[in-house]
């Protein structure tokens with residue numbers, strides 16, 4: 001497919017510079033993976049409507065760099081280098097076309113990653129892109145967070161559970177915290193509403209066994225919008241009754 005606005009040499013140098021600003025090293029193989037990811041995303045988008053953003057510069061800032069912005073924070077919190085060397089197990093809930101899970105896996109190849117979404121066509125794309133990028137230790141699962149949170153194969157199993165643009169924080173914590181192992185973290189990507197959403201989710205976080213460790217304003221390279229990364233540590237087991245069924249986390253958020 002011809003991509004008139006995409007100039008690999010210039011653009012990939014920009015991506016590398018953006019990552020450098022975040023303290024994330026990328027080698028030529030990783031840059032080639034981001035290039036292929038971009039090409040596949042745009043091509044599949046023609047049929048599958050995976051993202052509203054297709055211009056390279058926008059994908060680079062709003063998807064790739066935005067997804068990577070949590071990596072230094074998490075590494076720092078865990079006392080790990082960037083990328084972390086431990087094979088941490090990360091679950092990305094509502095990953096859509098793979099954000100933030102796939103950029104994190106490309107930048108931190110030692111991570112074990114589970115990509116999860118409720119929508120079948122996203123799953124088809126994800127399986128294809130994981131194979132094309134040659135990513136190993138990546139599992140793709142179709143499911144809903146509320147259901148996996150009650151499945152013993154998933155509940156309490158993950159060091160890190162990420163989500164971007166999936167739900168309001170008071171709903172999201174009921175999706176994520178049951179899946180986090182004790183001592184692990186929910187890693188949540190939010191925009192300017194984060195401080196207000198935190199106030200509305202305080203009680204839910206407490207009920208679910210979590211504790212807010214960081215509500216960190218972050219700077220996404222080349223992007224002039226406010227972003228936050230929230231690190232919620234799971235201090236206590238989540239009570240058995242959560243997550244609730246029948247869409248209640250969304251219809252009647254805790255709090």
Ligand code: SAH
Pocket residue numbers: 093094095096097098099100116117118119122143144145146163164165166175
């Ligand atoms: N995280 C991606 C996609 C955001 S769109 C990004 O930042 O670009 C929200 C995605 O979450 C959709 O793909 C939708 O299918 C999925 N989703 C929403 N609620 C969900 C739930 N309860 N369980 C699993 N997936 C969910």
